[in-house]
Every structure is written in C-alpha cells, then in structure tokens.
Amino acid sequence: MFRVSLLAIAAIWSTAALAAPVAGTATLAAPAEAASVTGEAGVWRCTGTSCTGPANTVTSIAVAACTVVADKAGRVTAFTAGDTSFGEAELTRCNRHKK
Numbered sequence: 001m002f003r004v005s006l007l008a009i010a011a012i013w014s015t016a017a018l019a020a021p022v023a024g025t026a027t028l029a030a031p032a033e034a035a036s037v038t039g040e041a042g043v044w045r046c047t048g049t050s051c052t053g054p055a056n057t058v059t060s061i062a063v064a065a066c067t068v069v070a071d072k073a074g075r076v077t078a079f080t081a082g083d084t085s086f087g088e089a090e091l092t093r094c095n096r097h098k099k
Contacts, residue, residue: 020056021041021042021054021055021056022054022055022056022057022081022082023052023054023055023082024044024052024053024054024055024056024062024065024079024080024081024082025050025051025052025078025079025080026044026050026051026052026053026066026069026070026073026076026078026079027049027050027051027076027077027078027079028046028049028050028051028073028074028075028076028077029049029074029075029076029077030049030074030075031048031049031074032046032047032048032049032051032073032074033072033073033074034046034072034073035047037051037053037068037069037072037073038068039053039054039064039065039068039069040064040065040068041053041054041055041056041061041065042054044065044068044069044073046069046073051069051073053065053069055079055080055081055082056081057081057082057083057084059084059090062079062081062084062086062090063086063090063093063094065081066079066086066090066091066093066094067093067094067095067096067097069094070094070095070097070098071097071098074098075095075098076091076094076095077091078091079091079094
C-alpha cells in the first residue's frame with residue numbers, strides 16, 4: 001500500500017511539473033492590436049510585433065494561450081513555450097479565428 005501511495009504522489013508531482021507555467025513568446029504578423037492580453041494563465045505584454053507572457057509546455061494548453069494572443073493582439077507567426085516552438089499545425093490552430 002505504501003508503494004502505491006508513493007507511485008500516486010510521483011504521478012501527481014510529474015503531472016503538476018508538466019503543467020507549470022513557462023516563459024512564452026509570440027511574434028505577430030503586424031504591430032499588436034493591444035498592449036496587454038489577459039488569458040487564463042496570466043497577462044501577456046505586447047510591444048510592436050512581440051508579445052511575452054506565461055505559457056505552458058503542454059501543447060493543448062499552449063495553443064489555448066496562443067489563441068488568446070492571436071484573438072486580441074493579432075495573427076501569430078511564431079510561438080514558443082519554454083524550449084518548445086510551434087510548427088505550422090499548431091500555428092494554424094492558434095490563428096483559427098483570424099482571417
């Protein structure tokens with residue numbers, strides 16, 4: 001039973017570590033439409049075509065953050081969450097509300 005508890009604690013800890021916020025960057029196609037963008041993870045600050053804020057290395061969560069930036073600041077051409085950079089598929093999902 002003790003062993004099962006340790007495994008459960010380890011699983012919870014590793015899941016929490018994966019969901020921890022990391023530094024995110026977004027490069028916009030044009031100057032930002034907003035100076036700041038508030039998403040679920042916190043506030044993104046934008047200057048010119050560059051935005052920085054909290055992101056996540058879990059792809060689905062990072063895409064959600066990227067989508068908020070795209071919706072409020074403008075089309076995103078590059079996005080990183082920590083050491084993870086988005087490819088074309090993730091950027092397409094990120095910009096899905098932009099024409």
